[in-house]
Amino acid sequence: MTMATLSIIVLAALLAATLIPGFDLGLGALAAAFLLGLAAGVPTNDVTGFFPADFFVLIVGVTALFAVAHLNGTLDWLLDLLLRLAGGRLVLIALAPFAIGALLTAAGTLPAAATAIVSPIALGFAARYRISPLLAAVLGVTGIISGLLSPLAVYGVTARELSTKLGIDLPGPAPVAFLSGGLLAGLAVCAGCLTVGMWKGGIPRGRATAPAHAGTPVPDLPPGTPGGTGGTSTATDGATTTRTATPAPVATMERPAGTRAITLLCMSAVVILSVGFDMNVGYLGLTAALILQLAFRLPLDAIVSRIPWNVVLLIGGLLTYVGLMQHLGAFKQISELLKVEGAPLLSLLVLCYIAGLTSFAASSIAVFATVLPLLPPLVAEGVSPIGGVLALALASVLVDLNPLGITGGLILGAAEPAVRPRLFRQLLTYGLVSIVVAPFLTWLAFGWW
Numbered sequence: 001m002t003m004a005t006l007s008i009i010v011l012a013a014l015l016a017a018t019l020i021p022g023f024d025l026g027l028g029a030l031a032a033a034f035l036l037g038l039a040a041g042v043p044t045n046d047v048t049g050f051f052p053a054d055f056f057v058l059i060v061g062v063t064a065l066f067a068v069a070h071l072n073g074t075l076d077w078l079l080d081l082l083l084r085l086a087g088g089r090l091v092l093i094a095l096a097p098f099a100i101g102a103l104l105t106a107a108g109t110l111p112a113a114a115t116a117i118v119s120p121i122a123l124g125f126a127a128r129y130r131i132s133p134l135l136a137a138v139l140g141v142t143g144i145i146s147g148l149l150s151p152l153a154v155y156g157v158t159a160r161e162l163s164t165k166l167g168i169d170l171p172g173p174a175p176v177a178f179l180s181g182g183l184l185a186g187l188a189v190c191a192g193c194l195t196v197g198m199w200k201g202g203i204p205r206g207r208a209t210a211p212a213h214a215g216t217p218v219p220d221l222p223p224g225t226p227g228g229t230g231g232t233s234t235a236t237d238g239a240t241t242t243r244t245a246t247p248a249p250v251a252t253m254e255r256p257a258g259t260r261a262i263t264l265l266c267m268s269a270v271v272i273l274s275v276g277f278d279m280n281v282g283y284l285g286l287t288a289a290l291i292l293q294l295a296f297r298l299p300l301d302a303i304v305s306r307i308p309w310n311v312v313l314l315i316g317g318l319l320t321y322v323g324l325m326q327h328l329g330a331f332k333q334i335s336e337l338l339k340v341e342g343a344p345l346l347s348l349l350v351l352c353y354i355a356g357l358t359s360f361a362a363s364s365i366a367v368f369a370t371v372l373p374l375l376p377p378l379v380a381e382g383v384s385p386i387g388g389v390l391a392l393a394l395a396s397v398l399v400d401l402n403p404l405g406i407t408g409g410l411i412l413g414a415a416e417p418a419v420r421p422r423l424f425r426q427l428l429t430y431g432l433v434s435i436v437v438a439p440f441l442t443w444l445a446f447g448w449w
Contacts, residue, residue, distance in 0.1 A: 002328075002329075002333070002334075003036070003039065003040040003328045004125035004325070004328045004329045004330040004333045005330075005333065006036070006039075006050055007321075007324065007325045007328050007330045008325070008330050008333075010032050010036060011321065011322075011325065013117070014028050014029055014032060014321070014383070015428075016142065018237075024313070024314075025314055025318065026310070026313035026314035026315070026317035026318065027313065027315065027317060028317070029318045029320065030316075030317040030320060030321070032321055033047050033050070033317075033320045033321040033324050034047060035253075036321075036324060036328075037324060037383045038376045039098065040324075040328060040329065042324065042328075045223070046327075047320070047324055048320075049323075050319070050321075050322075050323025050324055050327070051316055051319070051320045051323075052315070052316060052319040052320070052321045052406070054280075054282070055156070055312075055315060055316065055319065055409065056312060056316060057280070057282035057283060057286070057405050058112060058113075058116060058280075058281065058282035058406070058410070059116070059282070059284030059307075059308070059311065059312055059315075059406075059409060059410055059413050060282065060286065060307055060312065061281065061282035061283060061284065061286035061287075061289070062116040062117075062120075062281060062282060062287035062410070063120075063285075063306060063307050063308060063413050063414070064284045064285060064286060064303055064304075064306075064307055065266070065267065065270065065285040065286075065288050065292075066120045066414075067289070067294045067302070067303045067307070068263065068288075068289050068293060068298060068303060069263050069267060069307035070259070070296055070306070071299075071302055071303065072259050072263060072292075072296060072298065073259075073260070074259070074260050074263040074264060074267075075124065077260060078121075080262075086317070088130055088417050089212075091194065091198070091203060093125055093131070094125065094131050094135065094139060094194070094197070094203050095139065095190070095194075096121065096125070097118050097121050097122035097125070097136060097139055097140035097143060098139045098140060098142060098143035098146070098190055098292060099143060100117070100118055100121065100140075100145040100187075101114055101118045101140050101141065101142075101143030101144035101145075101146070101147070102114075102143040102144070102146040102183075102186065103147065104117060104118070104144070104147065105143075105144050105145075105146075105147035105148050105153050106146075106147030106150040106153060106179070108153065111144055111145075111148065111154070111364075111365075111397075111400070111407070112406050112407070113229070113274050113280075113281040114144045114409070115140075115141065115144060115275060115406070115407050115410045115411070116281055116282075116285075116410050117271060118140040118141075118143070118144060118282075119137070119140060119413070119414035120414045121140070121409075122136040122137060122139065122414070123136055123137065123415045123416070124139035124409065124414075125413040126415075127416050127419075131197075131203055132200075132203070132234070133415055133416075133419050133423050133426075134423060134426045134427070134430065135193055135197045135203065136424070137401065137411045137415075137427070138171040138189070138193050139193055139194075140382065140400060140411075141187045141400065141401045141411070142186050142190050142193070142440060143186060143190070143406060145182065145185070145186055145189075145394075145397050145398065145400070146182050146183050146185070146186025146187065146190075147183075147186075148182055148393075148397060149178040149179055149181060149182035149380055149390070149393060150178075150179045151175040151178075151179065154365060154398070155178075155182075155365065155368065155393055156175065156178050156179065158365060159178055159368075159372075159389050159393055159413065160174065160175065160178075162369060162372050163372070163385065163389060164372075166372065166373055166375070166376050167376055168375065168376055168379055168385045168389070169379075169385060170385050170386065170389075171385075171386065174385075174386055175293060177386045177390070177449075178386070178389070178393075180388040181386075181394070181446055181449075182390075183395075183396070184445075185394050185442065185445070187399070189398075215250075241401065242431055243397065259296060262292070263292060266288040266291065266292055267288070269284075269288065270284040270285055270288050272294060284290070287304065305367065307413075308412065308413040308417075308420075310406060310420075311409055311412045311413045311420070312409075312413075314403070314409070314412070314424075315403070315404075315405070315406065315409030315412075318403075318404050319404075319405070319406075322404065344378045344381040344382050344383045345383065345443075345447055345448075347378055348375075348378055348383055348388055348391060348392075348393060348443060348447050349440070349443045349447070351371055351374055351375070351378075351390050351392060351395075351437070352392060352395035352439035352440070352443045352447075353395070353435075353439045353440075354371060355368065355371045355392050355395040355396045356365055356395045356396065356398070356399045356434070356435050356438055356439040356441065357399075357439075358371075359395075359396045359397070359399050359400065359437055360399045360402060360404065360405075360431060360435055364396045364397050364399075364400055365396075367396050368393055368396040368397075371392055371396070372389070375388050375389070383447070384447070384448070385449045386446075386449050387446045387447050387448060387449030388444070388447065390446040391442045391443050391445075391446045391447045394438070394442040395438060395439040395442045395443070397437035398434055398442065399431060399434045399435055399438055401427060401430055401431060401434070402427055402428060402430065402431025402432070402434070403424050403427045403428050403431070404428075404431070408427050411423070411427065412424060412427070431436065
């Protein structure tokens with residue numbers, strides 16, 4: 001048995017061990033990486049090098065900034081503003097993260113940065129109006145995926161430049177076709193999610209009204225700070241009345257004049273600098289959070305306690321182990337097992353499954369760039385160049401919503417602590433199902449273009 005095969009077996013064992021009460025998958029993955037590294041002769045320093053330091057900075061920085069915005073009431077005010085713009089319609093509220101995500105990535109925002117911005121909004125709405133957290137997460141990430149193939153986005157640029165280098169002759173309308181394909185795929189997933197969500201009660205029926213305490217600080221202040229009572233908002237649609245939970249107010253903190261304006265200015269600066277100047281959104285968030293905390297003398301422990309350290313440990317441990325698996329050639333071995341000889345379209349389907357399976361626990365853009373060089377022979381045999389590129393790109397990104405990657409970690413970090421264990425299981429199930437379904441559907445929809 002090779003070490004690559006052993007690493008796959010150990011990963012399966014780790015996932016199965018999550019059924020054991022009290023088992024921590026993050027700690028287990030770190031321990032497994034250490035032991036497997038010893039067995040494979042990989043130096044411990046190299047194993048440590050697989051720890052995703054960029055993910056640590058990203059999730060800590062963004063969650064710290066939104067913790068500040070939450071504590072001083074700015075985030076509540078923003079959610080209420082979006083609620084008013086949606087006319088109180090809960091369906092439109094659920095769609096807001098989809099629209100925001102699509103606009104961000106279409107304008108060139110990196111997927112991780114877009115997810116870091118969209119996740120608190122999506123999960124904030126979910127907590128407020130009893131929208132399914134999984135549904136909110138899927139809609140937000142699907143919006144991000146919808147804009148990834150725009151002429152300004154990372155996937156769109158990579159698809160065009162790499163296709164040119166590989167000798168894939170793309171027709172003139174290719175950029176428009178890529179953007180249209182991404183939007184169509186995103187809208188199809190969005191429509192399916194909304195249909196299932198409304199049928200299963202994932203989105204309450206009717207309208208919601210902004211809580212009377214909009215803009216007041218929220219809980220999670222240090223021990224000893226006076227608390228408040230819970231509140232509800234009412235959603236009404238004819239004879240149907242839905243009571244939806246809203247954040248419980250707490251004793252009002254003393255807020256200097258202009259708190260909201262300065263907080264919004266800092267948040268806008270983070271978005272503009274990360275989107276327009278390709279600066280690291282994690283470091284920007286950390287810097288903005290520190291400035292706001294010092295300027296308004298916010299309780300530091302209230303901010304630090306809102307950083308989801310258990311999620312950082314979980315995803316950090318998993319990505320460390322996945323990095324070791326890649327180093328040992330586990331994903332290459334899986335890809336080789338899936339290779340078959342056949343007709344060009346059948347070969348494209350196999351490539352889509354290789355892309356989806358590998359992207360489940362690895363960088364989607366890296367997988368896309370690795371798989372795309374296998375496309376030119378298929379194009380020479382008659383596969384549509386636009387359809388082939390679209391199918392591979394979407395097969396790579398539609399499996400991103402799972403708890404074994406940065407996207408899932410950011411979503412778990414933005415969720416309410418009480419729902420994280422269940423949301424983790426739901427994301428894992430969604431991700432595993434998407435491996436089976438997404439590559440086939442992208443091939444079926446775009447392989448024939």
